[in-house]
Structure formats: structure tokens, C-alpha cells
Amino acid sequence: MSDDFELDTDDLERRMDGALASLRQEFASLRTGRASASIVEPIMVDAYGSLTPVNQVGTINVPEPRMVTINVWDKALVGKVEKAIRESGLGINPQTNGTIIMLPIPELNEERRRELTKVAAQYAEHARVAIRNVRRDGMDKLKKAQGVSEDDQKFWHDEIQELTDKHIALVDKALEGKQAEIMQV
CATH class of the missing domain: 3.30.1360.40 (Gyrase A; domain 2)
Structure with a gap:
């Protein structure tokens, strides 16, 4: 790898973690039939x-x-x-x-539960978009870097993509859990 270029993957990961934390906060505000x-x-x-x-x-x-x-x-x-x-x-x-x-607090009816799962899916999509924006920012920094060999660019590209895939999977898992919680009678 090139000695003069080092991408700050910790910063990218911290920003992606922020998108996940925001998603969890939005999920907590959704009423699931339990009093809060x-x-x-x-x-x-x-x-x-x-x-x-x-x-x-x-x-x-x-x-x-x-x-x-x-x-x-x-x-x-x-x-x-x-x-x-x-x-x-x-x-x-x-x-x-x-x-x-x-x-x-009244029981949620089936129709309301379905509406809430759609809202949860929208929150998850916003989190995915935020994560992809962080990915795009990392890729832009990589493209603008001077004197980075093709091999190094490929290495950093793969690192950023791996981080993105990991965080998107965490969003999907959180959404799946929240939708199951909402649909639980």
C-alpha cells in the first residue's frame, strides 16, 4: 500500500454507527401497543x-x-x-x-400494525440512504487522493464497501426485529 494515503475508515464507521443509532431512536418512538x-x-x-x-x-x-x-x-x-x-x-x-x-392504551388493530411496519421500513430506508451517503463521501475522498496506485484504490474501495455492507445488514436486522415486535399480538 502507498505510504502517503491513508483513508480514515474509523471516521466512516463512526458516521455509519450514528445513522444506526438514529434509526434505533426512531424505532423507539413507534408505538407497539405497549404503554410508554x-x-x-x-x-x-x-x-x-x-x-x-x-x-x-x-x-x-x-x-x-x-x-x-x-x-x-x-x-x-x-x-x-x-x-x-x-x-x-x-x-x-x-x-x-x-x-x-x-x-x-388500546390494542393495535391489524390495519394499524401494517401501517406501523411501513413507517418502520421508511425509517430503515432513511438509515440506508445515510449509510450510502457516508460510503459515497469515502469514495469521493479516495478518487480525489493524489498518487494512489490502482491496487491501493481497489483495496480501499473494498474496505469501504465491506463497511457499508455490514451496516446495511445491521439496519435490515433491526428492521426485521422491529416489524416482528409490531406484528406481535
Whole structure:
């Protein structure tokens, strides 16, 4: 190999790992029928004259697999929190018991499960595109390098392709696992 050219494969791998980490984060936000505190976190409540995240007006708990509870700290805000949940588009009907709002998470129907698997596939495709963009960047650096022999170019080309194939396979495996989790009844 040439002494004057060394491609930073660690940087390429770190960037591809970042695409995988982002994918896992997106997968975590998909509702699979199990209760999670993260499904109510984006909800904003009109509290004290300004929009406030629901987790700043009460404690969010998941006491059982299909139930999220919000223990509202200020009794005057219970109605506003309940209204914000109804208007959030989650499709969950809150039930109030004093300052505790219970959110029973309904079973996902077959149609909704199929929609979620398509969303998961879109997330995976975005991750694949990000990985391929990192690959393209590495290939561009290789092409622009001065004085690299054909043998060295072939070696680095194969290294970049191997990294790409490995990460694409990890994306496919993560997608397969998430789709199985979504379709599980």
C-alpha cells in the first residue's frame, strides 16, 4: 500500500454507527401497543398562560403494560391536561380520578400494525440512504487522493464497501426485529 494515503475508515464507521443509532431512536418512538411514557411527552398543556410540556405539570408513570398515568400536581390543571390529551390526536380516551389521569392504551388493530411496519421500513430506508451517503463521501475522498496506485484504490474501495455492507445488514436486522415486535399480538 502507498505510504502517503491513508483513508480514515474509523471516521466512516463512526458516521455509519450514528445513522444506526438514529434509526434505533426512531424505532423507539413507534408505538407497539405497549404503554410508554414517551407517547405523552410531546403533549403541550395550556398552564398558567403558556404552553407547557405535560411532564412539567405532573408525574408520568406506567403502572401496567397497557396503562399510562399522569399525576397532575395542581388540581386546577387536571381539566386542561385532560383536554390537551383529547386534542393531541393520540386516539386515547383519558379517565380522571381526582388528580390522576389514567390513559388506557388500546390494542393495535391489524390495519394499524401494517401501517406501523411501513413507517418502520421508511425509517430503515432513511438509515440506508445515510449509510450510502457516508460510503459515497469515502469514495469521493479516495478518487480525489493524489498518487494512489490502482491496487491501493481497489483495496480501499473494498474496505469501504465491506463497511457499508455490514451496516446495511445491521439496519435490515433491526428492521426485521422491529416489524416482528409490531406484528406481535
